[in-house]
Amino acid sequence: MRTRALGLVVLLVFATGGAADERRSGLAFMSPALRAMQEDETSNPGTLWVKDGEASWSAPAGDAKRSCASCHGEAATAMRGVSARYPAYDARLARPIDLAGRIESCRTRHQRAAPVAREDATLLALEAFVGAQSRGLSIAPPADKRLDPYRARGKATWQRRMGQLDLSCADCHDGNAGRKLAGSVIPEGHPTGYPIYRLEWQSLGSFERRVRGCMAGVRAQPFAEDAVEQVELELYLMQRAAGLAVETPAVRP
């Protein structure tokens, strides 16, 4: 086990060529005041949703009247590292799912609760709570070969020009990250802290909502809710962000 870990470290050093990691999360592009807002959990508005999620975790729900805790136990141990390795492959659905999809799957199948919309407050709160259990840990996409074709399609989506403005995600977030778009700094687009408290939304919201906003911004047709393309894109981006720290719940302008 130790030998394998050592081997992985050696491999990583070789793979990066020992070069400094130049990737920066959106946190680095924010002013000191907003960075403090995110980093101080006692004043981060996202913490309100994390607390809600914490209450939901222990509350019996659905027709089965079971709580998350009744199966998973203490979230701090059971959920530690989980969001850092999502999206993951779901064998039953035979496709990858994101964390929200996994939580919904648990809720509808095991708690027999009614399905809710993606931006439902209870679902977001559970996502925030589960995500917060990985805060500070490195994003660690699973080395699951079944994810490869989906991740490749996610990368293709990232690089494909779309919409009336005919721009690809890569055009802004790879080619022009750090520069300004109408007074706002363009970040690199690493989904390190979802669900985020976005000042523009005055609320907590999902990665899907953010992508929908970007796609509407270039006048492209956003993905349908629960579309696999959304998960494919997140799969690619989490690989692209591998090693960066989870910041859930992050604060973003």
Place this chain on the structure above:
Amino acid sequence: MARTLVTVPKSAKRGDVIEIKTLIAHPMETGFRTGDGGSVLPRNIIRRFTCRYGDEVVFAAQLFPAVSANPLLSFFTVATDSGTLTCTWEGDNGFAQTESVALTVT
């Protein structure tokens, strides 16, 4: 019941000046925004915040629509005796919420 977060130090020495941070989930709807369909979303804000240390009000705030949603109010007080800090938020549409936190002073 809106979700709140009141943060006080776990303990304090008598005479310490301690920081109290409060957050509450509330849209602070200004009354200036229009919703889908073009009609104005009515004002719905928290108008008043008070913090009592025991029986005495040690901090109060009058809030207007210019205060952001999910408002943060952070202030200081002198730790005198062990007791209860009671935070009250009151606002439009009969909104009233109270949270109490114990403070240990040695």
Place this chain on the structure above:
Amino acid sequence: MKRRRLLQTAAGLGALVVLRPVAAAPAPAPSPVLDVLVQGFANNQPVGTGRVKLGISPLIENGNAAPLTVTVDSPMTAADHVKRIAIFNEKNPERDVAIFTLGPRAGRASVSTRMRLATSQRLVAVAELSDGSFWQDRADVIVTLAACIEE
């Protein structure tokens, strides 16, 4: 002749030094709108510049929530403390932002919150002290908007 010139110059310089007025406290950043609000809060009493610090980032990434802290230099004793702090704005739909009530129990005159900013503008924080004096500080903010408006 040279000595007289030197003495005359020295005397002249001395007169210059004596006549030059003591440097006044810097006038607050001009804003007729804020002047009226400050005068109203201070019941038309004189309002000094200083002792108050309105801390806000000069460049605001999103006007929905701009963190700010108002600090007043005060011992916060029963004899000498801050009674109230008011914050006003120039260009939001309404001028008032918040009015905080402190007192000697506060220990430190420092309050933090987050405010909405409709556009780039000038803000003011006014403090009322227990001795009846008023003090103000002003801050300029530049507000950038989200590049892509949602929905």
